[in-house]
Amino acid sequence: MDTADTNNTLHSVIEGNYQYGFVTDIEMDILPRGLSVETVMAISEKKNEPEWLLKWRLTAYRHFLKLLETQGMPEWQNFNLPAIDFQAISYYAAPKSKPVLNSVDEVDPELIATFEKLGIPLTEQKMLSGVAVDAVFDSVSVATTFRKELSKLGIIFCSFSEAIKEHGDLVKKYLGTVVPATDNIFAALNAAVSSDGSFAYIPKGVRCPMELSTYFRINAGNSGQFERTLVIADEGSYVSYLEGCTAPQRDENQLHAAVVELIALSDAEIKYSTVQNWYPGDKDGKGGIYNFVTKRGICKGNGARISWTQVETGSAITWKYPGVILKGDNSSAEFYSIAITKNKQIADTGTKMIHLGKNTKSRIISKGISAGEGQNSYRGLVHAGRNAINARNFTQCDSLLIGSTCGAHTFPYIEAKNKSVQIEHEATTTRIGEDQIFYLNQRGINTEKAVALIVNGYAKEVLNNLPMEFAVEAQKLLAISLEGSVG
Amino acid sequence: MNTDTAHIVDQLVGQAMELIEENGNSGFIRQARKAATQQFRHIGFPEAGSEDWKYTNVQPWLKRTAVKEVLVTPPVTRRTCSEQLDTAVRIVTKNGKLDKGSSSAVLPAGLHVSTFTDAVLSDNEQFKAHFGTLTSQVEHFSVANASLFEEGLFVYVEPYMESDIPIHIIHKVTQSVPGFVHPRQLIIAGGKTNVNIVETFEREDGTAYTFINSMSELIVGKQAIVKHYLINTCNADVASVYNLEVQTAEDSQYHNFNFMFSGNPFIRNNIHVVMDGGNTHTKLSGLYISGEDQLVDNHTCVEHKVADCRSDEKYKGILHGSSAAVFNGKIIVHPGAQRTTAYQQNNNLIMDDMATVYTKPELQIFADDVQCTHGVTVGEFDQHALFYLQSRGIPEENCLEILMQAFAFDIIDHISHKSIKKHVAQLFITFLKLLGKHNKTK
Amino acid sequence: MLQIRELHATVNDKEILKGLNLTVKPGEVHAIMGPNGSGKSTTASVLSGNPGYTVTKGSIRFYDQNIITLKPEERAGEGIFMAFQYPVEIPGVSNINFLRTAIGEIRAYKGLPPMETRDFVKMFREKQHLLQFSNELAGRSLNEGFSGGEKKRNEILQLAMLEPRLAILDETDSGLDIDALRIVSNGVNKLRSSANAFVLITHYQRLLEHIEPDFVHVLYKGRIVRSGTKELAGELEAKGYDWLKDLPDALTDQN
Structure with missing residues (x-):
């Protein structure tokens, strides 16, 4: 994408605050706050789910309780995790107007207006060309575009609820196979209470002709969002997928605990890109989303490829490690990440590359940018098992520090279990040099623009991996207020 | 507990x-x-x-x-x-x-x-x-x-x-x-x-x-x-x-x-x-050779508490048999420790398929005027180098010894004290030979 | 265009410039020469507004405006350009994108509309041709991995693109081989006009064989101790700078 454009966007955002903090006034169907077996059953019932799914949810719920009792909340992180009152959250919130799944024209105009305000037009005449969008509002999917066009190729792209009804076998076959309900406490919670999300299936040999995109919006107060995404690329297929997210500005912290599972069969390729811009809280750290998500893909067949690209700019705390299990021989995986923290934001992110198959390759490029009192950690695992003959990994993990009160940390775990592996890890820490700023100043560029230009240049290697079609989304990615953090 | x-x-x-x-x-x-x-x-x-x-x-x-x-x-x-x-x-x-x-x-x-x-x-x-x-x-x-x-x-x-x-x-x-x-x-x-x-x-x-x-x-x-x-x-x-x-x-x-x-x-x-x-310099140099079912675990932590300090760390390991090596190198740059330079490197040479390396170079940085880099490599010795040496008529066993010496050379070479350097170099070579003998009888 | 009067400047509380006087008119090329530590680079830094340097006394007027209070980017907007002795590397920022941004900002400062992409590309091709600047370098990140000579040529390309009224070349000849020196000098000669002026800061006479100055000044201990025409440069080449030590203190030191 054109760096000049992102640069302008960054500049505009430097001047302003969080742009997506508005609240949509719409009549909602909200479950009372609290978490219990009844909550789980009520969600399942509202969605008319089959019994196997309810059973799966209840098992997950019991596991969640057990983890909470025996181990409590995770303690390995290098920051204080604020206490989360799971009983104070409402686990289901949906617009009262019934979602219509076949024609976008019948969607509540208020919702259409909301998404338009976010730059996601849903009406047929305004649809983004070449991008199919599934719009998720609080707990439910409200619209999915370009469904007919996609279905001609056999591609299934719909809300998770709908997938359960119409493609139950596929869901049952793959759900929880990459991120089991027992994976971690938030994955267990998600399995118990997730109410919607997106589902995509690309049949054998099909190259999905357009970008698939899910747009998540938290609107209701005191609610959490627990969506579940499942993408299956059958043999030899290709898909590029993007998710975006925003939330209103609220004083309380809201929990977002999503799960994404990617399954790439032999020679299939999945590119998954995220532009995460949840409300980050105010400058004193009040409010903001706790973004605790579990994302994992599996290169199940030989020659499969998965790549994660993420631009993390929002949330009070981000906690995510999109990983790939490289099971198939000759499979490959990539992880490209930019994480920006400012004010009191905390980003703890990285990836897990689990090499199991022969001749598997992975590449990790992580760029952290810390400003203000922001704390940015790269936490990653590269594991090469006994049978991962000739496994290769290259990791580059850079930190950019802006101002003397921020922090940048790296925690890379490397485990090699056979002699044929080659793993290289490099990390550097830099700051924006005064000489760089002066040089740009001397060419007529003011300091804020100079910083924007330098930050853009720093992040370029990751930005270049975002799909072209998401120029608009990508421009939001550097939505960071560096104001006041530049001396 | x-x-x-x-x-x-x-x-x-x-x-x-x-x-x-x-x-x-x-x-x-x-x-x-x-x-x-x-x-x-x-x-x-x-x-x-x-x-x-x-x-x-x-x-x-x-x-x-x-x-x-x-x-x-x-x-x-x-x-x-x-x-x-x-x-x-x-x-x-x-x-x-x-x-x-x-x-x-x-x-x-x-x-x-x-x-x-x-x-x-x-x-x-x-x-x-x-x-x-x-x-x-x-x-x-x-x-x-x-x-x-x-x-x-x-x-x-x-x-x-x-x-x-x-x-x-x-x-x-x-x-x-x-x-x-x-x-x-x-x-x-x-x-x-x-x-x-x-x-x-x-x-x-x-x-x-x-x-x-x-x-x-x-x-x-x-x-x-x-x-x-x-x-x-x-x-x-x-x-x-x-x-x-x-x-x-x-x-x-x-x-x-x-x-x-x-x-x-x-x-x-x-x-x-x-x-x-202020203005202090710390260097940590490590060399571990492991064999059989040994477990060699090195945890190092260097704290930059004040401004204008420098640290250099280099640990190298050669792993044989089913041994395992753990390296955890932590560098902490405290708030205010400006103009810090910290360098860390961990290189591992795996000689046998059952050997395992766990390495974690860790940086925790709370100041912005810092130059910190760390790097890790894990891998086998250079096959081309082995072939090159063999093509000059050197038996494989000796080639491996030469390659291991070449790998570890810079750590020992850092010793400026003559007799200590000589002593360590001798220990290293004797040790490699013992390992070689042992591997042969295996 | 430029009047410097009794200029005193410090860096890290150390006084480097001690009463510098200089007048530059449009169309002129001035060379400032002097031994190491005489204040040559400080002069360039002070003119361009480097925040590490403090003006303690005296004035700098550019087209009758006092520019001491202007920020570096405002001075650039006014048409002051400095070719750096050590151009900075900025990874990931392409040369082209950087130039577009800079031109856009300078035009905005002057109240001009942004340049059309087409016009920009045309201008870039012209200047690139003029300075024999390769496509490969143009597409790379700003100065990243450039050799010393390539960096200096890039400075001149920027000079050509930004079309300043006053260009200060800070030791542009240092570290250049003879071919690069010729290319850089030819570029400068082509860019000379009756509307702009150049201040060449250099240690050696070598650059002046390629770019003929109208005036040569000798800077010593923060002041200009001799001025003359290009013949002075030849004299310096022959005599070196040692004779400066014999100058009466009154001429070199005000304290």
Whole structure:
């Protein structure tokens, strides 16, 4: 994408605050706050789910309780995790107007207006060309575009609820196979209470002709969002997928605990890109989303490829490690990440590359940018098992520090279990040099623009991996207020 | 607290209580021991899977101390190679107690060596000022040592003392039944000193299984230059944990070399350096060679507490057999520690398919004017280089030896002291040859 | 266009410039020469507004405006350009994108609309041709991995693109081989006009064989101790700078 454009966007955002903090006034169907077996059953019932799914949810719920009792909340992180009152959250919130799944024209105009305000037009005449969008509002999917066009190729792209009804076998076959309900406490919670999300299936040999995109919006107060995404690329297929997210500005912290599972069969390729811009809280750290998500893909067949690209700019705390299990021989995986923290934001992110198959390759490029009192950690695992003959990994993990009160940390775990592996890890820490700023100043560029230009240049290697079609989304990615953090 | 080893902790706490009751310990040592014992009772030994012990299960090595064997014959495969370091001041300890008879009779001017007991009896100001100031409250084995050391070695290097003759501290262990020893040291290098301190660990023949849990506090004074060499050549049935706490004052240089050429099945080193004064330079160089089912675990932590300090760290390892190596290198740059330069590198050469490397280079940075880089590599030796050497008529076995030497060369080459360099290089080569022989007979 | 009067400037509280006087008119090329530490680079830094340098006394007027209070980017907007002795590397920022941004900002400062992409590309091709600047370098990140000579040529390309009224070349000749020196000098000669002026800061006379100056000044201990025409440069080449030590203190030191 054109760096000049992102640069302008960054500049505009430097001047302003969080742009997506508005609240949509719409009549909602909200479950009372609290978490219990009844909550789980009520969600399942509202969605008319089959019994196997309810059973799966209840098992997950019991596991969640057990983890909470025996181990409590995770303690390995290098920051204080604020206490989360799971009983104070409402686990289901949906617009009262019934979602219509076949024609976008019948969607509540208020919702259409909301998404338009976010730059996601849903009406047929305004649809983004070449991008199919599934719009998720609080707990439910409200619209999915370009469904007919996609279905001609056999591609299934719909809300998770709908997938359960119409493609139950596929869901049952793959759900929880990459991120089991027992994976971690938030994955267990998600399995118990997730109410919607997106589902995509690309049949054998099909190259999905357009970008698939899910747009998540938290609107209701005191609610959490627990969506579940499942993408299956059958043999030899290709898909590029993007998710975006925003939330209103609220004083309380809201929990977002999503799960994404990617399954790439032999020679299939999945590119998954995220532009995460949840409300980050105010400058004193009040409010903001706790973004605790579990994302994992599996290169199940030989020659499969998965790549994660993420631009993390929002949330009070981000906690995510999109990983790939490289099971198939000759499979490959990539992880490209930019994480920006400012004010009191905390980003703890990285990836897990689990090499199991022969001749598997992975590449990790992580760029952290810390400003203000922001704390940015790269936490990653590269594991090469006994049978991962000739496994290769290259990791580059850079930190950019802006101002003397921020922090940048790296925690890379490397485990090699056979002699044929080659793993290289490099990390550097830099700051924006005064000489760089002066040089740009001397060419007529003011300091804020100079910083924007330098930050853009720093992040370029990751930005270049975002799909072209998401120029608009990508421009939001550097939505960071560096104001006041530049001396 | 690990419940599996609770009975061992109980037993050790009992021993500590006896030590507290014993006479001869002055007030402040007694107080420190009491506090450490209380802490040890509380935290015990590390739980399997806790972050600092993620890859190292110390349970079997602890439990083995409770197995009442009279004598353990070292397995034939366990290697040994001890070479004399010529011209050195020898300070010998036996199970942590200074053995004056085996030590050099005459010490160079400016060097003072005594037991903790003597330091207390002579009311040594330096000892009083620094004893226990660096001990960790959280590291399980440091706490255990602070609770259980029976006697300590106090080394004081007077300000301005400069000496080319290495100060060689030889830690000998010898006991007839399995158990722990807890050697403890306090080393103070006064301002503007320039010394070379070598520490080696030896197990006397016929000794039963011993868990050596050492702890050293080392104070590096202003403008001092201290080169500190840890050489672990313990053979056979020894588990070794070494806790080193170093504090460096302004304008000083501290260079730690850590060589592990040993046959003992379990080594864990906790090396912690706090740079407490501006314009100081810390260097950590490590070389580990492992074989069979050895576990070699190095945890290092370098703290940049103040501005304008520099640290360089390079650890290299060569792994054979089904051995495992753990490297955890932490660099902490505290708020305000501007103009920090920190460099860290860990390279691992895996020689056999069953060997395992776990490495975690860790940066925690709370200042912005810093230059920090770290790098890790894990891999096999260069096949092209092997082929090249073979094509020149060198047998494969010798080629591998040459390649291993080439890999480790720069660590040993960093030693500026001629006779110590020669000594280490000899140990290294002897050790490689022993390994080669062993691999051949496999 | 430029009048410097009794200029005193410090860096890290150390006074480097001690009463510098200089007048530059449009169309002129001035060379400032002097031994190491005489204040040559400080002069360039002070003119361009480097925040590390403090003006303690005196004035700098550019087209009758006092520019001492202007920020570096405002001075650039006014048409002052400095070719750096050590151009900075900025990874990931392409040369082209950087130039577009700079031109856009300078035009905005002057109240001009942004340049059309087409016009920009055309202008870039022209200047690139003029300075024999390769496509490969143009597409790379700003100065990243450039050799010393390539960096200096890039400075001149920027000079050509930004079309300043006053260009200060700070030791542009240092570290250049003879071919690069010729290319850089030819570029400057082509860019000379009756509307702009150049101040060449250099240690050696070598650059002046390629770019003929109208005036040569000798800077010593923070002041200009001699001025003359290009013949002075030849004299300096022959005599070196040692003779400066014999100058009466009154001429070199005000304190």
